[in-house]
Amino acid sequence: MKQSISFTLNGKPVTVEVEGNESLLTVIREYLDKTGTKFGCGLGDCGACTVVINNEALRSCMLAVEDVVNKTILTIEGLEENGNLHPLQKAFVEKDALQCGFCTPGMIMNAYGLLLKNPTPTRNEVINGMEENLCRCGSYNRIVEAIQLAGIEMNKNF
Ligand code: FES
Ligand code: FES
Numbered sequence: 001m002k003q004s005i006s007f008t009l010n011g012k013p014v015t016v017e018v019e020g021n022e023s024l025l026t027v028i029r030e031y032l033d034k035t036g037t038k039f040g041c042g043l044g045d046c047g048a049c050t051v052v053i054n055n056e057a058l059r060s061c062m063l064a065v066e067d068v069v070n071k072t073i074l075t076i077e078g079l080e081e082n083g084n085l086h087p088l089q090k091a092f093v094e095k096d097a098l099q100c101g102f103c104t105p106g107m108i109m110n111a112y113g114l115l116l117k118n119p120t121p122t123r124n125e126v127i128n129g130m131e132e133n134l135c136r137c138g139s140y141n142r143i144v145e146a147i148q149l150a151g152i153e154m155n156k157n158f
Pocket of ligand 1: 047
């Protein structure tokens with residue numbers, strides 16, 4: 001049975017009429033047209049669908065939308081501010097940390113969650129924090145460099 005489900009998406013309140021057990025990933029992409037969040041495996045294994053929920057990076061393919069009622073969700077589309085890319089987005093560009101780009105939104109959102117917990121991670125801490133996000137293009141080294149660079153840039157702002 002359809003339910004009216006409300007949460008905050010990228011700073012704006014949204015309400016959708018959906019089956020409560022619909023996956024959050026499907027709702028974000030197909031009902032709310034935020035297609036930056038990618039469908040990779042649909043099984044919780046690749047990280048392409050990662051979003052940040054109440055400041056924690058989570059896999060949206062593994063969550064039912066009824067589990068995020070009244071929560072605050074950030075997707076890749078919500079990172080830029082006033083037309084300015086987020087430091088993580090800039091660092092991925094600067095370090096050339098992508099090839100096809102399919103994994104990139106999930107990588108960036110997982111990194112965002114990581115940097116919230118640990119603003120200046122060591123290389124090994126980045127590797128450990130990102131190890132369950134998969135990149136078929138093998139851009140891992142540049143992704144790690146980008147995340148460390150973003151951490152430095154973000155700390156300059158405080
Ligand atoms: S699509 Fe969600 S983890 Fe792969
Ligand atoms: S850049 Fe292609 S999957 Fe990561």
